[in-house]
Amino acid sequence: MDQLNSIDELEDEEVERDRPFNPYRFAASEDTKAIVREAIALVSSYEDRFDLRRNKRRPRDQQTFEQTVEAVLADLIHGHLVGGTGIYVTRSNRVLGAKSRYRPPVYSKVFPAILDLLAKPEMGYVEQDVAADVQGATRSTVIRPGQRLLDRIAELGVGLDDLDAHLAGETIILKRSKDPKDYWDEGERLDYLEDDRTDRYRAELAEINQWLQEADLQFDWKGIAWPHTLIALRDRRLRRVFTQGRFDSGGRLFGGFWQQLRKDERRTGLLISGEKAVELDYGQAGARILYGMAGQQPTSDDLYHLWGYVQQREGIKRVMSAMIFADKPLERFPQFTRALFRKGDKIAEVVQAIELKHSLIKDRFHCGIGHDAQFIESQIMVELLLIMKAKGIIALPIHDALMVPWSAAATAKDAMLSVFQRMTGVKGIVTRSGV
Structure with a gap:
């Protein structure tokens, strides 16, 4: 089976192949x-x-x-x-x-x-x-x-x-490591003892959830092609999912009707505080966080640009993300990525080219620290939401992106860059989509 792991795309409980029962x-x-x-x-x-x-x-x-x-x-x-x-x-x-x-x-x-x-x-x-x-x-x-x-x-x-x-049920979720030999294994939920850390995580999320529950959120379907994603505007409750049986692994935020929407739907129809929404994405987040974990600075602005693979940038991005999560050298192209490369390209040569460009963090590939990097990303997003709340700006998280009112885009972008630099030691990149 093809390998697939990406700090930008891996979603723990996020890609639910078969929807579980919601007992609430x-x-x-x-x-x-x-x-x-x-x-x-x-x-x-x-x-x-x-x-x-x-x-x-x-x-x-x-x-x-x-x-x-x-x-x-x-x-x-x-x-x-x-x-x-x-x-x-x-x-x-x-x-x-x-x-x-x-x-x-x-x-x-x-x-x-x-x-x-x-x-x-x-x-x-x-x-x-x-x-x-x-x-x-x-x-x-x-x-x-x-x-x-x-x-x-x-x-x-x-x-x-x-x-x-009901606004009930556990919002701080701990899951065991997935069985790498079982594609369908989603990682069983683990019970855990409360401590100061879990109390803090739960209190932060409770504050964020209460804030979002009262937010002025609307949706306008005018101009959006069918079929539409059916949503309920009251579905706003977030949860944090930690992975590998550790509270410093994973930790991404899931839930909220906006995460169910397609990108074109979010960017066209979502209204926040009566305004069109803008999506602000961290660019190259996983790779830049990895540099920060290594105590190094990126050597170029575009970490996915490789000579000899200029037209394969999206493929390089996905392979590099897989290398961050993998615990051994890749032996084949990650799932759904083979079509992003030329017929004669070989995975070993692609990996070698990535390692050559990123020699400063070469020792961080293939050692399974993707979930650790994802935890840093999740901490950044929680910090940003609390900052936005303090500033009176409604912000909706989508893993490594925020949706904000268009009039607040500049303020939100400045906050995103500041928090990323402070928490990783590396300069961040934020791109804007929407109005």
Whole structure:
């Protein structure tokens, strides 16, 4: 399998090949609440009819039951509206019964039973593909809206504004290292003990999330080609994802409806504080951070320009990023990059040319420090958001970029350059896209 790692493109939890269940989704309008009430009543009637329960649920258990039905249906509606793909849930008793900071209230040992009830032919709210019960393996299930739920969505004209999500759940997430031999391994979430550092990270993010929740954000679809990315403007909550089982690895910010949008959509339709938005990107961020980690200064303004590969600049950028993450010399072109080079180009020759240009940091390649560099990038972005908040400028993060009102672009750019220099010891580059 081709290798793929990039400080500019690697996104830990960010590239979610199959969307996981959001257990914090809920019905926010009378229409969606009516769907949930009907489902609860029908399932309860079904249980009574077939004598599936000997005793009435205790009040606390009834509350959990109703919350679970609501979360499942609300997330299925959301999934259907934004693209119709399946949603992954777990049936593992080890996961559902474990005490963990990540376990939501609806994840209880009766969760699979509730899914099974909703999936009964008489109910028709859920379709599920249940994985085989293999000893020692975690059981995953893909769920999709059943015909009854699809009919209700159509009959009531349900849209994304009929749904919302609780501002709950862990925002500071720690993940183990991914198995390099398993392409589909996304890195399991790890529990951890609180300390001053995690308390600080959580407090910073809580301050940022509260600020963004109150921000004046709008979107204008005029002039944007179909198909449109379906979004809900209230989806603004960010989380930080740390990798390799360390809190000085990764740490990028994920979440917020603006991160779901295509670049052309963000740059054309997003309004911040009533103004068109401008996107400010750190140029060559990974490479420049690497120079800073080595205590060196870049020897040229364009770190991806190589003689002999002038027309292959984008390919050089991606290969160099992969070299930062790799823990051994590249033996093949990273995934999706071969087409960016000429037919006769060989990966060994490309790597050698990059090492020759960047001889000052040659010893930093192929030693797996990409996530460490990504952590520095994430610290820069958190610092910038807090600075923008203090200045009264709404700023939306997109990994190594900020979206700001056009009138604040110059101020934001100055702050970005200043923070990058201070935190890396290297001069940064910021490019502007948009108005």
